[in-house]
Amino acid sequence: MAKVAMTVNGRKVSRECEDRTLLVHFIRDQLSLTGTHVGCDTSQCGACVVHMDGKAVKSCSILAAQAAGAEILTIEGLAANGELHPVQAAFKANHGLQCGFCTPGMVMSAVDMINRYGARLDEKTVRENLEGNICRCTGYHNIVKAILAAAEEMGAAGRQAAE
Amino acid sequence: MYATNYHRPSSIAEAVALQSSSDEAKYVSGGMTLIPTMKQRLAAPSDLVDLRHIAELKGISVNGSRVRIGAGTTHAEVSASPELAAACPAICHLATHIGDPHVRHMGTIGGSIANNDPAADYPSAMLALGATIVTNAREIPADDFFTGLFETALEDGEIVVAVTFDAPAKAGYSKFPNPASRYAMTGVFVAKAEGGGVRVAVTGAGANGVFRHAGLEAALSADWSADAAASVTVDAGDLLSDIHGSAEYRANLVKVMAKRAAAAA
Numbered sequence: 239m240a241k242v243a244m245t246v247n248g249r250k251v252s253r254e255c256e257d258r259t260l261l262v263h264f265i266r267d268q269l270s271l272t273g274t275h276v277g278c279d280t281s282q283c284g285a286c287v288v289h290m291d292g293k294a295v296k297s298c299s300i301l302a303a304q305a306a307g308a309e310i311l312t313i314e315g316l317a318a319n320g321e322l323h324p325v326q327a328a329f330k331a332n333h334g335l336q337c338g339f340c341t342p343g344m345v346m347s348a349v350d351m352i353n354r355y356g357a358r359l360d361e362k363t364v365r366e367n368l369e370g371n372i373c374r375c376t377g378y379h380n381i382v383k384a385i386l387a388a389a390e391e392m393g394a395a396g397r398q399a400a401e
Numbered sequence: 402m403y404a405t406n407y408h409r410p411s412s413i414a415e416a417v418a419l420q421s422s423s424d425e426a427k428y429v430s431g432g433m434t435l436i437p438t439m440k441q442r443l444a445a446p447s448d449l450v451d452l453r454h455i456a457e458l459k460g461i462s463v464n465g466s467r468v469r470i471g472a473g474t475t476h477a478e479v480s481a482s483p484e485l486a487a488a489c490p491a492i493c494h495l496a497t498h499i500g501d502p503h504v505r506h507m508g509t510i511g512g513s514i515a516n517n518d519p520a521a522d523y524p525s526a527m528l529a530l531g532a533t534i535v536t537n538a539r540e541i542p543a544d545d546f547f548t549g550l551f552e553t554a555l556e557d558g559e560i561v562v563a564v565t566f567d568a569p570a571k572a573g574y575s576k577f578p579n580p581a582s583r584y585a586m587t588g589v590f591v592a593k594a595e596g597g598g599v600r601v602a603v604t605g606a607g608a609n610g611v612f613r614h615a616g617l618e619a620a621l622s623a624d625w626s627a628d629a630a631a632s633v634t635v636d637a638g639d640l641l642s643d644i645h646g647s648a649e650y651r652a653n654l655v656k657v658m659a660k661r662a663a664a665a666a
Contacts, residue, residue: 240407257407257449258439281437282582284503293477293506299436300507303407304429304451350502369583370501 242306246271247315257303262286264302265312273313273342277372284371287343287350288312294350296370313342316349325349325388334384336375347371348385352392359389403445413457413537413560416450420558423448428560430473430512433504458511458562463488466568466595472511472561476500479510489530491572491590491666495522498576500583511561514546517553517610519641520584522576524611528602529590532566547611570595571625573666575658576605579645586645587654591621591630591662599625601659606640606651617659627660 242259243252246269253268265271265288277285279298286298289311316323322330325348335341351367352359364382373381410416420426427446429435430453438444452458458473463484470479479485479496486493499505499513499522513523514534527534527543534541537560546554555561569592576588585605593599601617604610620629635655640648 256404258402258405260402260436260440279440281433281504284501287503290506294503295506296503299433299440299504301407301432301436301449303409304432304453306409347502367502370503 240303242302244302244305244308244310246310247312255302257301259302260298261288261290261300261302261305261310262297264305265297265310268302271312271314275339275342277339277343282370282372283340284343284347285340287346287371289346289350292353294347311346313345316345323349324391325352325385328384328388328391329381332380332384332387334376334381340371340373340375344368344371344373344381348381348388351385352389355389357389357393359386361386402439403442405439405446406448407451408448409451409454411454411456413455413562416452416455416560417537417558419448419450426450428452428515430509430515431475431504431507432512433500433508434512434516434518452511452560458560461485463568467565468568469563469565470510471563472515473509474511476505476508476510476513477502480505488568489566489572491569491574491592491662492526492530494665495526495574495590498522498578510564514564515553515555515561517547517549517551518584519550519607519610520579520586520605521611522574522585522588522604525588525590525602525604526574527564527566528611528613529592529600530566530569530572531592531594531598531600532564534561535563535565536561550610552610567594569593570597571666573662573664575661575665577654577658587651587658589617589655589658589662591617591659591666593621593625593666598622603655603658606655608639608641608648612639614655614659617655621659621663625663625666627664630659630663631656633659 275285277283281299426448460471476496476499532543572592574590576585587606588604599622616633635652637648637652640651642648
């Protein structure tokens with residue numbers, strides 16, 4: 239057992255855990271942030287995606303100890319002041335979810351790809367960048383629509399802020 | 402996962418000391434193979450020595466025609482590097498199609514080649530580019546580095562520090578991804594050196610891991626074209642057969658991927 243400290247959704251946290259504890263279990267069991275899901279547990283499905291130091295990673299394939307000292311962002315950290323994040327709002331508006339199990343990972347992946355591509359994001363790029371996220375309900379079509387809508391919305395907001 | 406002890410060295414010397422202090426210690430870089438393998442209890446290192454926080458393993462540099470990629474460089478970093486895009490765009494293309502974006506944010510070139518998975522992408526690039534694998538102890542030509550399935554010339558405790566190679570005159574990579582899991586069922590990297598020498602390396606298809614193909618090299622030396630690659634006979638004798646494809650099927654994939662790689666170069 240060792241003390242593992244990191245910043246999760248802007249809050250400094252520190253917990254005792256075994257070195258073999260996976261980041262996803264640290265987040266869910268130790269911090270009670272259960273929005274991050276365990277789907278396949280074999281690093282295929284992407285339900286466990288969180289951001290580590292600003293980059294999307296699969297928290298089921300990383301030890302909590304590897305993430306010590308890092309800034310972690312989970313689905314719970316996206317909404318601000320009771321307002322859905324634009325990606326969350328776009329998933330809702332575009333019916334980008336059905337059962338919702340994959341949604342936290344989808345949304346975190348979407349935010350990551352919008353961060354990386356910004357206005358250059360097109361449908362082909364979105365589909366390629368969903369390689370690591372599996373959804374068994376929607377057929378992906380509305381997820382892709384939601385991500386493109388959010389990218390446009392966030393681009394427009396960015397342009398307004400710049401003006 | 403069995404219990405393990407995690408260590409985070411900040412230098413290569415410290416990492417080597419930590420690794421040598423236990424018989425069952427393993428280095429972990431991005432961990433995108435090792436952690437899932439440990440979860441399946443197919444590996445159970447007593448100690449994990451994390452290489453992600455060692456500055457000496459980071460960075461990409463291009464000096465004249467000589468390219469150096471630090472072993473701790475992630476696939477995402479290779480994919481997005483403007484220096485590499487100018488010197489050898491084929492390696493950026495290769496890195497862009499490893500795993501998925503989340504895996505590419507963690508997985509590293511050093512980890513990939515040290516693991517030498519027979520379906521990994523990077524070993525083909527190293528072999529075709531005639532790269533040198535720089536370790537903390539010596540420099541190993543790629544021709545001598547990859548010795549079999551998950552086997553390399555690395556000694557116990559030896560760390561891959563960087564890979565270096567001369568920017569090729571042209572190069573291309575094409576793979577046939579497994580339809581479900583996306584690993585390379587067959588991947589072919591073709592490279593023509595500034596001096597004119599052609600090297601062709603095949604991953605995913607060999608029963609003994611990555612290998613060079615003399616017939617494709619001769620054909621592309623004489624005539625760098627998809628048609629030239631198509632004229633080569635690929636022997637199925639030493640190729641993998643599994644539920645995803647027979648050796649004969651992979652032999653045809655080698656030819657088709659070589660055609661595409663040559664055309665893309």
